Amino acid sequence: MNATYKFLPLIALALVGISCASEDGVEAKKAELEKLKTESNEITNQIKELEAELIQLDPEFAKANHKSILITTAQAKKGRFEHYVEVTGSVLSKKNVSISAETSGRILEVPAMEGMRVAKGEVLARIDSESIQRSIDELENTLDLATTLFEKQDRLWKQQIGTEVQYLEAKNRKEGLERNLASLKTELSKSVIRAPFSGTIETVQVRLGELVQPGAPMFQFVGESDLFIEADISESYVGVLAKGDSVDVNFPSINKDIQTKVSAVGAIINPNNRTFKVEVYLPNMPMVKPNMISVLKIQDYENNNAVTVPSYLILSDNKGDYIFVVEEGIAKKKYVERGKTFDKDTEILAGLEGNEVLVDKGFREVGDNFNVNIAQL
Missing domain, CATH: 2.40.420.20 (conserved putative lor/sdh protein from methanococcus maripaludis s2 fold)
Known part of the structure; x- marks a missing residue:
């Protein structure tokens, strides 16, 4: 047993020596491999250079060796061949209006809301008109009496009874009251704000109970008809585009393509982005709405x-x-x-x-x- 323990250090030393020799052999082989790879790359590059030179000097060599x-x-x-300018445009409406109050009073009702689509004549708001209504009631009573007196005076005048002055005074009083009543009724109609045409309410600028005066803005309203497309074109195309030029239009949101024409070309360059405005005619299309994005293809060259x-x-x-x-x-x-x-x-x-x-x-x-x-x- 003791003899075995005596040989253990010698065995361990031998194993370490074998391991070191093995590691030295691997490292040597790796170094040799890298050397050969480097030499191979150099030879390959030299071959390519010689081939390139021979190809330039001898076309037959190129045919034979490639x-x-x-x-x-x-x-x-x-x-x-046709070339087009592609730009992004926006659908706008020529019926983009601000609706203002035409009479003074307090807001009683605002059924309209932002983004609402309304038909022509639909009520957007109502203004208090109680004082106007009272004046109309009083004037109608007065007009009834004036009408009765005129009718009697008219019958007498036809029978040649009474003077012409009495007849004319009765007639003038009756007609004057009728004109005043028509004016009051017109004023009363202005207390109800209605949509001037079919469209969309962009903004509502009044609130329930608010006091308004004539001229005060109440709604921003955009019509659904008379639409057109507006786009900004680079100034490099000045003189290339003209009114009447053909335009291909794509509406990505509804995947719709149409062909139309340029309806107007701006005469002023925007100094901020160096572009000018182009308007494109848009036919009546129920699916196309104001502010919709479109892509315009305008032909600027052909051969x-x-x-x-x-x-x-x-x-x-x-x-x-x-x-x-x-x-x-x-x-x-x-x-x-x-x-x-x-x-x-x-x-x-x-x-x-x-x-x-x-x-x-x-x-x-x-x-x-x-x-x-x-x-x-």
């Missing part, structure tokens, strides 16, 4: 003989914009001059004829003079 890249193609188009390509296929380098075309199974870099871009297509002003076959899928993997293999879809 493997074919699988691609799909797209066709350059030649035909009508009936334009060459267009998908915008995403156009690449750029330090020489300019270019696109890859396929010629006899070889990808060729063609430098182009861009025009306007709209709806994922770009007009090409120079560099293409419109009948080229373009590299579509795989256009980022190819290079100039690369062999390509067109996939059959």
Whole structure:
């Protein structure tokens, strides 16, 4: 037993030595692997540089050494190209009015509420008119007597009894009272505030029991007819847009599209945002309401003989914009001059004829003079 304990330190020392030797071997192998990786990267970069130089010097070498890249193609188009200005507009009403009191008195009733839709003639508020009603009652009694006296005087005058002055006085008194009564009734009608047309109550500015005077604002009222769209257009489009130009309108909230025309173009530039106002005619549409958001597409450019390509296929380098075309199974870099871009297509002003076959899928993997293999879809 004692002999066994004597050898234990020696066994432990041997195990530690083996462990250290194993760790040193792993670290050495890791270092060797990193060294080889570095050398491999350097060799790969040198190969790429030599290949690039040979491709420039010898096109046949490029054909022989570049493997074919699988691609799909797209066709350059030649035909009508249209460009539109897209802006956000708001539906407004020409019947946006402030309704004010036309007579003095205390508010007795306010059935109208903000946001309420009302029909033409519907009561919005009532003003105390008791004094006017008393005056009307008194005047009606007086008018009854004056009418009776005039009728008697008229019968006598027709029988040539009495003087013409008596007849004219009775007639004048009766007609004067009738005019006064009509005025009082008009004044009485003003105590009931009614909607001038069908629309929506934006704000209510009076309260029950409040005393109002003629001219005091009571309601802000917006009609549902005579609607139009107003939008702010950048000053860079001054002279491009004119009254009568076609406009495509989309209402995102109701997913509705219509085509209409520009009805007015502002003559003043807003100095705060460098824009001018454009009004667009809006036909009667029950679903469209004031303050609804709309998106306007106004055409500002067209070319009936334009060459267009998908915008995403156009690449750029330090020489300019270019696109890859396929010629006899070889990808060729063609430098182009861009025009306007709209709806994922770009007009090409120079560099293409419109009948080229373009590299579509795989256009980022190819290079100039690369062999390509067109996939059959």
